[in-house]
Amino acid sequence: MTAAGNHQASRPVGRRLERAGIRDVAAAAGVSITTVSDALNGKGRLPDATRRHVREVADRLGYRPSAAARTLRTGRSGLIGLTVTTYGEEPFTFTEFAYFAEMARAATSAALARGYALVILPASSRHDVWGNVALDGTVVVDPSDQDPVVTELVRQGVPVVSDGRPAGSLPVHAWVDNDHEEAVLGILDHLAAAGARRIGLLTGTSTDTYTRLSTTAYLEWCERVGQEPVYEAYPAHDPCAGSVAADRLLARPDRPDAVYGLFDPNGTDLLAAARRYGLRVPDDLMLVCCSESTGYAATEPPITTLSLKPRRIGTAVVQLLIDAIEGVGPAQPVQQVMPTELIVRTSSQRRLHRTTVSPPRGPAREEG
Amino acid sequence: MTAAGNHQASRPVGRRLERAGIRDVAAAAGVSITTVSDALNGKGRLPDATRRHVREVADRLGYRPSAAARTLRTGRSGLIGLTVTTYGEEPFTFTEFAYFAEMARAATSAALARGYALVILPASSRHDVWGNVALDGTVVVDPSDQDPVVTELVRQGVPVVSDGRPAGSLPVHAWVDNDHEEAVLGILDHLAAAGARRIGLLTGTSTDTYTRLSTTAYLEWCERVGQEPVYEAYPAHDPCAGSVAADRLLARPDRPDAVYGLFDPNGTDLLAAARRYGLRVPDDLMLVCCSESTGYAATEPPITTLSLKPRRIGTAVVQLLIDAIEGVGPAQPVQQVMPTELIVRTSSQRRLHRTTVSPPRGPAREEG
DNA sequence: GGATCATGCAGAAACCTTTCTTCTCAGGGT
DNA sequence: ACCCTGAGAAGAAAGGTTTCTGCATGATCC
Structure with missing residues (x-):
């Protein structure tokens, strides 16, 4: 005044x-x-x-x-971090875009329902942002081998829960992940049952656990059924490399008659490549890819997808984290493996078989 | 010890x-x-x-x-809120899903680049979450008529910038929006130039500015060119209502030979309806919809889409907000109208015309 | 040679809550 | 008459920073 x-x-x-x-x-x-x-x-x-x-x-x-004063006094901010792996300048890569968006959505809901808000933070970036926000805990998506930010957080005693198995011996408080091996084996069996003789794989060159587990499961399956592996690996964070790799895979002399693509855009990539080579789907080539996009229901033909059920994952991760923050739940690290869901469409049905899906385990309780 | x-x-x-x-x-x-x-x-x-x-x-x-102590002392938290309109239990509805995800991504990047982090908050929800987090400012997406949360924030003097024109007389500090009228007029002209004689519209029943401006632009265009309006309105937040509305539109006796759908899933909705009625796209029916999904490049046929360029919007909104927070920039409210981009594909080209696109104004500086 | 001045650093207030401890008072029991 | 108890409410510390103000000290200037 x-x-x-x-x-x-x-x-x-x-x-x-x-x-x-x-x-x-x-x-x-x-x-x-x-x-x-x-x-x-x-x-x-x-x-x-x-x-x-x-x-x-x-x-x-x-x-x-004043939230600041309350936080200072009580030591609780009501904020939990959502750490996304950054590629280049942008948070989260395009290949996991739909997955991440859905997962973040569910995580936001779950956090809000328990009175927490979510802060989006970049992994291993300029950590002045990290230092400037008081976090009660953090969800880290696909933690890389020795992420300095996560290590630092754990060292400070901040609860950390990861979406995806932590690489190395990162001492997170809990993690949630899909049963990637079982998912891949299920898809390969599904394709084989539909008549596929040689199944190819479109995979990535990075070393994250999703890529690694899926690829080794594929190799094991090939060995078990006596098929020569046919696969192409490409840097999944490059938005254009997928098309090239899909093209290469179908250009091989030992061209597969069915392909599973590990990343979201692979369905489109493979469909485009198939058209170029005049291959009919599913008659000459069966297709499955891992994606959360509903767009694959409207392609010509519709493409069978594997859903990782990101909403379930996001919810579970946040619940586990808040339990850890509030001290309820077990003191030991928790590992939660969630089932996937195969959404069977035309691209993987050579004859008019059954259209039922096969959720690997557990009753389907929620719609997520 | x-x-x-x-x-x-x-x-x-x-x-x-x-x-x-x-x-x-x-x-x-x-x-x-x-x-x-x-x-x-x-x-x-x-x-x-x-x-x-x-x-x-x-x-x-x-x-x-300690972030809390610093915030308490300086009055600055380095946190800006991202307020999303909630439908039911979930933050952001499905119809604007891809748009929102992209926009949030860009906003996150822009905020981080200037040392701020983004907090995702639900609009007009239990405000204990709002009270518990110290915000330097807030981005509000599609503010509804008299949002109590936004009103309260403005009353407290917290800078608020909105994505979308604020309805009513909500005193936000700035807003950013697309030029929706121009976008609709451009699409209608484009379809007419491609040979459409009667253009229909798939629109929404809600009263947000996007729906309202787009619909009135359509009606004005119809009056100007002397066409009887042909449109169906449906509740856009209902994920199934779009298919029904698309079907109704094509079942009318005065069936249009081209349709523009205002919401993301309308392309798929209309395509499915066209198949049911045996209409060939684009020969019997031309299609355009507003969407950020790249999936429409891979449908059969590929569908022309209008992109609202959410990345530009997200970036602009955050820049404006941080300028307001830090006291740089003009004191008066800023209104920024951003151009849209029409991505012309097969579904709106009856003959093999040119394939060039028409950005309404301004040089295309960034890729976003 | 004393006033002036810049430099290098320390003290302490302020930011706003939450919470531990203490105080007072009325009433009931013996 | 005395002690004890419990309700109702206040005092004051603590939480960790930033920043205003101020105190020395040595150098500079006339």
Whole structure:
């Protein structure tokens, strides 16, 4: 109230009008700040009359407790980080785009339902951002081998739960992951049952656990059934490399008559390559890819996809994390393996077999 | 160091080992906490030797300033909210899913580049979450008529920038939106030029500005060229209603020979309906829809889409918001209208015309 | 040679809550 | 009459930073 005192009604959306503090409420209600705090938080020994009175005064003054002060005092911010692996400048790569979006959506819902908010943070980036936000815990998606940020967080005692098995011996508090081996084996069996004689794989060159587990499962299956492996690996974070790799795979002399693609755009990549080579789908070439996109229901022909059920994963990860933050649940690290779902469409049905799907385990409780 | 002093190396991932504070650094470096703060923040008058020494000691101790304390003192949290309209239990509806995901991605990048992190918050939900997080500002997507949360934020003086024109007289500090009228007019002209005689519209029943502006632009165009309007409106938040509406539109006696669908899934909806009625695309029916999905490049036939360029929007919104937070830029509200991009594919080309696209205005600077 | 001045650093307030501890007072038991 | 108990409420510390103000010290200037 210095020089600005003479034009009061000038700008209601001004610089930032001084908010009412707990002191102001106490003064207006004629009680101490302790009483205000207790009344508003339902603590202490106060008669209902006092509680109501304080609440009413606080409402009238538009009082909102300072989150910063509360965090400082209680050590709890109500914020959990969602750490995404960054490729180049952008958070999360395109190949896992739909997956990540769905997973983040579910994680947001789950966190909000328990009174927490999600902060999106880049992995292993300039850590001034990391230092500037008080986190009660962090979800890290696909932790890389020795992520310095995660290591640092764990060292500080911040609970960390990962989506995907942690590589190396990263001591996360819990992780959730799909049963990737079983998923791949299921797909290969499905294709073989539909009449595939030589099944190819479109895989990645990176060393994350998803790629690794899926590839080794494929190789094991090939060995078991006595098929020579036919696969192409490409850098999955490159948006164009998928098309090239798909083309290469179908250009081989030992061209497969069925292909499973590990990454979301591979369905489109393979379909385009098949058209170039005049291959009919599914008659000459059967196709399956791992994707969350509903667009594969509308391609010509519709493509069979493997869904990793990201909503289930996102929900589970957040539940585990908040349990760890609040100290409920087991003290030991938890490992939760979630089933996948094969959505069978035309591209993997050479004859009109059955159209049922095969959820590998457990009753399907939720729609996610 | 009370009872826990006797088993030091017991659990490195223990409860939460007490972090080093600025006091500890000061003591270890043999200086005052003022000096530590100044040395680390590049303020005050200190010789470089002292600065280096303090920094080194701080590093050795693994000192990280408490974000809560800093926020409390400075009034700045480095956090900006991303408010999404919630439908039912879930944040953001499916119809704007791809748009939102892309927009959020760009917003995250832009915020991080300027040292801010993004918090995802639900609109008009239980506001205990809102009260618990200190926000420097908020981006609100598609603000509804009288959103209580946004009103409250503005009242508190928190900068608010909206993606989409604010409905009513919501006093946001700035907004960014596409030129929806121009986009619709461009599409209608494009279809007419390709030979469409009667153009239909698939629109929504909700009252948000996007739906409203697009629909009135369509009606105006119809009046101008003397065509009877042919449209169906449906509740866009219902994932199944789109198919039904598409079917109804094509079942009409005055069936259109070209349709523009305002929402992302409408391309698939219309394509499926066209198949049911035995209509060839684009020969009997031309199709355009508003979508960010790349899947429409792989449908049969590929479908022409209107992209709202969500990455540009997300970036612009965050820049505007941070400018407002940091007090740079104009004091008056800013309104920024961004161009859209029509991606012409087979579904809207009856004869083999040109394949060029028509960005309504401005040079295409970035790829987003 | 004393006033002035810049330099290097320290003290302490302020930010706003939550919570531990303490105080007062009324009433009931013996 | 006394002690004890419990309710109701207040005092004050603590949480960790930033930053304003101020105190020395040595160098500079007339």
